[in-house]
Amino acid sequence: MMEGKVTAGWDHETDILVVGSGAGAMTAAIVAADNHADVLVIEKGELFGGTTATSGGVLWIPNSHLAKAAGQEDSRDEAIEYIAALAGKVDRKQIEAFVDTAPAMLQYVEREANVLYNSIPYTDYHAELPGGKLGWRSHDPVPVDGRLLGDDLKWMRPTHPAAMLFGKISWTAAEAAPMITRWPGWIKSLIKVLWRYYSDVGQRIKSDRARFLTGGNALVARLKLAMDKRHVPLWRKTAFEDLIVEDGRVVGAIVSRDGRHQRIRARKGVILAAGGFERNAELRGANLKQSPDPDASGGQPCNTGDALIAAQKIGAAVDRLDSAWWAPTIKVPGEDRARPLFFERSLPGSMIVNQAGKRFTNEAASYHICGKEMFEKNLPGAETTPAYVIFDATFRKKYPMGPVMPVFPDFTMRGEVKEIVTKASSIAELAEKLGLPVDALVETVERFNANARKGEDPDFGRGHQPYDRYYGDPKVQPNPNLLPLEKAPFYALPVNPGDIGTNGGLVTDSAGAVLDQAGKRIEGLYAVGNTAASVMGGSYPGAGATIGPAMTFGYAAARDMTGANQPAG
Structure with missing residues (x-):
């Protein structure tokens, strides 16, 4: 001063x-x-x-x-x-x-x-x-x-990769939600967004950046x-x-x-x-x-x-x-900031567990609430830094999870993403690779699956509130936020209590x-x-x-x- x-x-x-x-x-x-x-x-x-x-x-x-x-x-x-x-x-x-x-x-x-x-x-x-x-x-x-x-x-700061299709293609909120949750007509929307991006040949020659802002x-x-x-x-x-x-x-x-x-x-x-x-x-x-x-x-x-x-x-x-404006985040090596999980947690067929192999929150709550829960429940013996988001092959095929895009096979993942993805043929093997208690994770998944088949989450109420359901898959009934994790292979990514700003x-x-x-x-x-x-x-x-x-x-x-x-x- x-x-x-x-x-x-x-x-x-x-x-x-x-x-x-x-x-x-x-x-x-x-x-x-x-x-x-x-x-x-x-x-x-x-x-x-x-x-x-x-x-x-x-x-x-x-x-x-x-x-x-x-x-x-x-x-x-x-x-x-x-x-x-x-x-x-x-x-x-x-x-x-x-x-x-x-x-x-x-x-x-x-x-x-x-x-x-x-x-x-x-x-x-x-x-x-x-x-x-x-x-x-x-x-x-x-x-x-x-x-x-x-x-x-070229001097405007680009959109965060977490807010773009495949980390580089711009889309509107009205386009994103139907594609993420597979509403009827989502394929037509996807084709429209891809065409808009790749048909701009002049810009594609110069840069990955979209001119449709x-x-x-x-x-x-x-x-x-x-x-x-x-x-x-x-x-x-x-x-x-x-x-x-x-x-x-x-x-x-x-x-x-x-x-x-x-x-x-x-x-x-x-x-x-x-x-x-x-x-x-x-x-x-x-x-x-x-x-x-x-x-x-x-x-x-x-x-x-x-x-x-x-x-x-x-x-x-x-x-x-x-x-802060809290959010669960995934850090991809080489990127200058972490990727917030804004909506992926709501999609059916996934869960987040702590280092004791237990769920600890409603994964489909707002990112602010979910992020806050992560640090509030970061306890000795049940740490959440990191926690792990777990999903199965059905989820992997249909929905995005941070830097992991659906449809495209595993071998197409960038090397930096492969570094943080853990893949296993069973939940028990996944627990071993992550260093989590095997019996605890198997029990957590079995309980989650039994309730998900009924569309229920008696532990954390996932899918009960309007915001939960906003990014659920409407074709999944009776609860658009819940599906069992039962088809191998199984995947996990480390998640940290982060934010999008103070x-x-x-x-x-x-x-x-x-x-x-x-x-x-x-x-x-x-x-x-x-x-x-x-x-x-x-x-x-x-x-x-x-x-x-x-x-x-x-x-x-x-x-x-x-x-x-x-x-x-």
């Missing part, structure tokens, strides 16, 4: 400096520019788009105009009731601010920035709770042609195009290092660019939107003691908590640093302004996205509950900084 009276020596001046280039950052930049502010966006990495670009790009927005247009009922009160039941000690004013502002934000980016979405029937993760809904709060980005980005396409890539592309239209610069390979404070107010930042330190003045303030700290070994070890290994994270490598550290140095308050961070008010430890604003400093403590507390209400609030509070912060929330006159 630099503090004191500073009047000269700036390398660059702007009204608002935005640190980070994910959806929250870009939304803030667009809104600020529309309110006549000069804006600069900086990105630490060589690639822009942040965690958003790697994700599915889904937004969780309750009571939206798109849901209403689809004929779906929702209300402010139901949304507040639902979030409050899950979020715990989060200030109710924060929850109300999100619920009230999110629909307006979505309308704004649609109208002013051509950021297009569809409301989809993706159930809330806890739809059984009061205020929960069986769909239409999650919104899927409308695809966009990557050629519109020109040369910027979906998910987070579609969202980031549309936001980048909107920034370009407003002539908002984005400096890549510009690392944020520290805040500059003058008379108690944040007036700029020190960055590292082109091999030297530069001082950027921000007349109206700085917005920290640089992601969480999941890839910082020291911070993770100190705060996420239940899951201390950065290699277990699916978060992108630049998320090392630089903004969090700098804000704490000037007295910013923090909350829930021991919390969700504890800087304490902010309802406009995204950072608060000090006395609850007062640090003037000129705002934080959004995973740099801030989430409005969702330690919970995960539904698909898009990370990016939805990031964009909402980015919108609110920019309006607050530019005076757009002030009454006229």
Whole structure:
């Protein structure tokens, strides 16, 4: 931190400096520019788009105009009731601010920035709770042609392999679910997706990367195009290092660019939107003691908590640093991040066991709940680091499991994937190869199979809740999430308690302004996205509950900084 009276020596001046280039950052930049502010966006990495670009790009927005247009009922009160039941000690004013502002934000980016979405029937993760809904709060980005980005396409961070078909082919949420769960017509959808990818011969000659952009890539592309239209610069390979404070107010930042330190003045303030700290070994070890290994994270490598550290140095308050968006993950050798198991656990014919050879959770629960269960039940003699996901030949043929794709025979697996796959002709042999108690694993599988044949899971209730069934196979009855594991060979992959980002961070008010430890604003400093403590507390209400609030509070912060929330006159 630099503090004191500073009047000269700036390398660059702007009204608002935005640190980070994910959806929250870009939304803030667009809104600020529309309110006549000069804006600069900086990105630490060589690639822009942040965690958003790697994700599915889904937004969780309750009571939206798109849901209403689809004929779906929702209300402010139901949304507040639902979030409050899950979020715990989060200030109710924060929850109300999100619920009230999110629909307006979505309308704004649609109208002013051509950021297009569809409301989809993706159930809330806890739809059984009061205020929960069986769909239409999650919104899927409308695809966009990557050629519109020109040369910027190669500098946009690619989608995480876990969110693409075969790890490289883009698809929409509407296309993915039917193919994953083998709904009627899935083969036609598969052919369509494959044709769309392989018929782009010009791009295939140059790169594996798809130019048909979906998910987070579609969202980031549309936001980048909107920034370009407003002539908002984005400096890549510009690392944020520290805040500059003058008379108690944040007036700029020190960055590292082109091999030297530069001082950027921000007349109206700085917005920290640089992601969480999941890839910082020291911070993770100190705060996420239940899951201390950065290699277990699916978060992108630049998320090392630089903004969090700098804000704490000037007295910013923090909350829930021991919390993350949890997920069971698989680490494939050579990949720069782990692969979250978002949906595969729900598919019938698989189970997850600990090192005692026992099941310990409902595998089909949301990835946040399942990941959290992994570290909460990591006990001596029944360790879950790693646990093992086990499936049989029937599953192997029909469904994906992390990096293991169906249909294609075992010999086609990449060498790195073969390194982590264990294969055996019987459950007993599988237990021996994994070093698990043979009798215990055999007994676990036999009990699971007997209940699965009846469509029951008396131990953990798999398939009983709406979210469980969302990624079940509807052709499997009476329970779309359960089939016995009985056809050899049998397979196993190691699974760790991981995450897709941290969700504890800087304490902010309802406009995204950072608060000090006395609850007062640090003037000129705002934080959004995973740099801030989430409005969702330690919970995960539904698909898009990370990016939805990031964009909402980015919108609110920019309006607050530019005076757009002030009454006229």
